[in-house]
Every structure is written in C-alpha cells, then in structure tokens.
Amino acid sequence: EIVALLSDERRRRTSGRIEVSLHVLRELPPFDQPAARHALKDQLDAIPGVALSDDAVERGTWPSFDGGHLVAQDAFARFIAVLEWISERLARGTLPE
Secondary structure (H helix, E strand, C coil): CEEEECCCCCEEEECCEEECCHHHHCCCCCCCCHHHHHHHHHHHHCCCCCCCCHHHHHHCCCCEEEHHHHCCHHHHHHHHHHHHHHHHHHHHCCCCC
C-alpha cells in the first residue's frame, strides 16, 4: 500500500491498482453505447499486462488493473493516449466513423 502526503496535509492511500470508472462513463455519450466501451477496452488492452473482462465492459462496472503495468515509459505513454482519446470522445459525444 502506498501512502502519499498531499500539500494540504490530507493523506491518500492506494492499493496500486488503476480503476476504470465504466460505471460513470456508461452514463455519458458515446460510452453509453456498448461499442464505445468495447473500443475503450481494446485501447486499454493494447497496454502490455492490461486485460479488462468483457463482462465488466458490458455491465459498466469498475474493472481495474495493476498500476505496475504502467511503469515502462511506452506503457505509460499509451495510457496517457487512452485518457486523451476518452477526453476527445466525451467532448464530441461520438466515436469517429
């Protein structure tokens, strides 16, 4: 367990897992559609060591993966690219054709 002291003196704890908040995204276009959630899963699964379950994507739950998979610079860069991809899709409300 990692404990970090923030500048405002509050303590935060983490198990080292990265949680994908599909339960929130499933309420927002385009991620309210299963095809968009599966496209997100495919993007994340392209990161070595990450494998989200189809069931979690279908149901829109809280799948997670070990943050240690993002230690390699290329894996972290892919993860940031996925976050940017999500942001772009949310701004448009659609997936590209």
